[in-house]
Amino acid sequence: MKLDLLDDMEGLILHERENFLGAMEMKLNNTNKDSDTISRFPEKTPLAMAYVPFQQWGETYGDDEALSKGTLFPELDLPFSGGGDSR
Amino acid sequence: MNEQRMLLSKIKKYDFTLKELNLYLDTHPNCRRALAMFQKYKELRENAADDYSRKYGPLTPEQAYDDEHWTWIDDPWPWERR
Numbered sequence: 001m002k003l004d005l006l007d008d009m010e011g012l013i014l015h016e017r018e019n020f021l022g023a024m025e026m027k028l029n030n031t032n033k034d035s036d037t038i039s040r041f042p043e044k045t046p047l048a049m050a051y052v053p054f055q056q057w058g059e060t061y062g063d064d065e066a067l068s069k070g071t072l073f074p075e076l077d078l079p080f081s082g083g084g085d086s087r
Numbered sequence: 088m089n090e091q092r093m094l095l096s097k098i099k100k101y102d103f104t105l106k107e108l109n110l111y112l113d114t115h116p117n118c119r120r121a122l123a124m125f126q127k128y129k130e131l132r133e134n135a136a137d138d139y140s141r142k143y144g145p146l147t148p149e150q151a152y153d154d155e156h157w158t159w160i161d162d163p164w165p166w167e168r169r
Contacts, residue, residue: 055111057120063100063128072107 094139098146101132 040053059074066072108125115121140150144158151159 055114057111057115057118060124063104066107067100067103072104072111 091139091143094135094143098132098135098139101128101135104128105132 040056041051045051055073055075060066060072061069061074061077069077071077105125105128108121108128111121112118112125136146136150140146141152144161145151148159151157
């Protein structure tokens with residue numbers, strides 16, 4: 001009896017997971033169409049993992065500004081705002 | 088700022104930009120735009136360092152040009168500058 005229940009549970013969890021992955025993919029595809037850019041995530045990115053988006057070439061600061069900002073890339077110019085709610 | 092300091096600060100900026108491009112290229116080794124920019128800054132850096140060492144002495148021992156005197160040991164050393 002107990003084993004049957006466990007089997008059912010596993011099936012249910014798997015089913016839920018598949019549904020969720022499907023929904024995520026659709027969402028990702030839609031956002032891609034909207035913004036017309038390449039995804040920063042690999043295809044079929046698994047859930048529950050932490051990712052660092054892959055940097056793409058864009059604007060660069062001049063050498064003068066780069067040194068004072070601490071980065072050549074405006075995209076990476078993310079000053080620490082002291083841990084409070086900066087919004 | 089006198090010319091010597093201006094030149095030094097230029098070299099510093101070029102070095103920083105080159106380091107940033109170096110790190111970018113480590114993960115994007117075929118990015119043509121980054122490669123072109125690296126070449127451009129490499130040249131700027133070389134010219135500025137050459138200019139500096141001819142006027143104010145070597146920044147590294149390889150830049151000691153004089154045939155008769157080892158200029159690397161000449162004063163002032165970096166920590167002796169005001």
